[in-house]
Amino acid sequence: MSDTKITIEFNDKIVRQFLLATVVWAAVAMLVGVLIAAQLNFWQLNFNTSWLTWSRLRPLHTNAGIFAFVGNSIFAGVYYSTQRLVKARLASNFLSQFHFWGWQAIIVAAAATLPFGLTRGQEYGELIWPINVMVVIVWVAFGVNFFWTLARRREPSLYVAIWFYIATIITIAMLYIVNHLSIPTSFTHSYPVFGGVQSALVEWWYGHNAVAFFLTTPVLGIMYYFLPKAAERPVYSYRLSVVHFWSLVFVYIWAGPHHLLNTALPDWLQTLGMTFSLMLWAPSWGGMLNGLLTLRGAWDKVRTDPVLKFFAAGVTFYGMATFEGPLLAIKSVNALAHYTDWIIGHVHGGTLGWNGFMAAGMIYWLLPRLWSKPLYSTALANLHFWIGLVGILLYVSAMWTSGITQGLMLNGTSENGTILTYPNFLDTLNAVRPMMLMRVIGGGLYLIGWFLLAYNLIRTIRGAKPVNGTIEVYADVPAPSAKKLGIAGSFFNPPVLFSLFALGFGCAWMFGGDFMKIAGIVGAMLCLTLAYSHYESRGKSWEAWYDRLLVGALPFTLLTLIAVIAGGLIQIIPTLVAQQAANLEDRRQIPYTPLELAGFDLYVSDGCYLCHSQMIRTLVPDVLRYGDYSRLGESIYDHPFQWGSKRNGPDLARVGGKYPNLWHLRHLEDPRSISAGSNMPNFRWLLTDSIDLANLPRRISVQRSLGVPYPPMTDAQVVALAQAQAAAISADLRAAGATVAPDKEVIALIAYLQKLGKYEHVTHNATANAPGLAD
């Protein structure tokens, strides 16, 4: 090796771009958040305008918060730290720019579609299918750029932050693609391929792990790089970081079903989700302690350095949120907390405290380094910290109080559990109004803090010269593959083969017939014994495999993929195979008529599912309030499922036939004319906008291809059926004293609402025809 050195200039332009985008989009996300929080207090702020209505803006807020704010911040952190950790410039300037501008285009496209009701109707997966395609393309570009950079690295070892980034890239790709599998009916509409319970399970496998692998693992990687840098001391325990990574990656992916506790989801999945959620306490707190203990000996700096303040508080919020999450995943706690504001408080403790503060700390640390100019005002940054902290505490404590109050009131019973203590849902809403107002104030303070950061940034970079970091390296450093482990070597080795055999025998034991069970038990025992014997005699070869694995990006990535894929496969495949309409033994949903399907699409488009669940849990108060508990088959044809995650209003699973058509019309037109004190927006545009009948045949056709048992119908028959049912509802309204033309959207939505809770009893010889169409 020669002694010649060359200087590598890092691509810090891309870091600056993502950093600036973070500041802008965070402000937008928080501004929308404060607005929708205020709308829950003052319904007038919906302005009787469809695109400013709460249920249209809420997905905009969540998507902006997750993908625009946190997304841009993690890209900035990943690109900055990766180049330095692997001592190589990003592989491709073009891919870097494509990533940046592609991601901003996605955000703009989301902002231009969600307020107009163009949505897939799945939480955190609302973006319509053309934008989904854009996301996949841009994410692949990010992945290629990242792994290409790793392939060109001049540092053989992979620091633990890089592990977290690898897990993020591959897991998000897997989750996003599976959850967004859809069949388009038009350029702006599609139906997800999974329906009913399958849709619920896949959605929360994705939704939960979007939190895990988009909001947590990349930020942990950022923590492991930026916190030691800011504290000027190495991470407290690198060993602990290794344990943290593997146990987190293995355990996290299984926990999704905890979002569906006490519902119609099969019990074994609920138990599995709860168990793994509880086990998350260990790795999460291991990571938190590792972060906080990194500050050992540097706590005096925390008093004066805003960067360390933000990091210390951010890591503390990580610990708090990851303690609260498993707590909420305990079935009995979940019975109280689910569908209430407690969950909203939990989520915001994570996003504002963990993601927001880590992003702020990183930005304050990066600003002077990327623009080579001291931060404009450290005092202002400190003020930002305190205002933000007070804001979070107000927000979170208000939501805890509100959620627990809601839970206690909604679940309150008397007369030995036979009568609801608060039968009127609005009583519970009006009881928490002060806390809802407190949330607006808390969120507003946090937003003001962020504006301070933006001002500080502008003043810092005004007139400053952007600078790119450099590093001197030897010109001919040997490739990092001196100890490289090929693909074959990664898998054809004792640890992997023994694990695979043990897994195969274990499956035979659990799922096989009589003979297979015995063979499975014997095989599994034999396999474990042989594996132990082999390890005893050849232990060094096992350790050598692991050591070599860690310096090879590709084998490491594949192993991580296997780790995250296992949980998903074990939960999802049995659900896909067993939970189908053909296997039902109890109740089966009656497919929607064409007009009802149009109403279902409007229900999704207007975001009704964001306030109203359609899942009566297997809990006494739920049954007393809403009727017989929901069976799994009663929503088997819903693409996507409508079980919901929050009750700002009552459950609608059995609302069909409960009220006359006129009640629904008046309620949608002006909710307060029916329910005094309601905070539901007016949905008046439904009375003037017309139903999209032209696209209805295509939608029925796609539903049929997804397994919904519609009989063969021509396009004209579909439209005629819809028009006939609409005319009947319009006539009924006219007879009751209201005049609405049959082609208006409200007619379709009423038809849908009146269908909810209708089912057929399944008999052994039940055919798969569509009895509902004859109704």
Added chain:
Amino acid sequence: MFQRMILHDSAVLYTIAAFSFAVSIFVAVSWRALRMRRSEIKHLADLPFATATPASHDEPKSKSTADR
């Protein structure tokens, strides 16, 4: 079949299997982490400091400190 899958009482098996699985991963990884060589640990933990990141807002400090 469908009802049986929902109502069967073998949930305890899944809990135990899940716990055993996670514990085995945890123990194996912890064991391996504990057996890592000190020199290797030091090298890895120091990687964030292998590249200087001068901070102009730390100018009063000595360069070596700021570069950490």
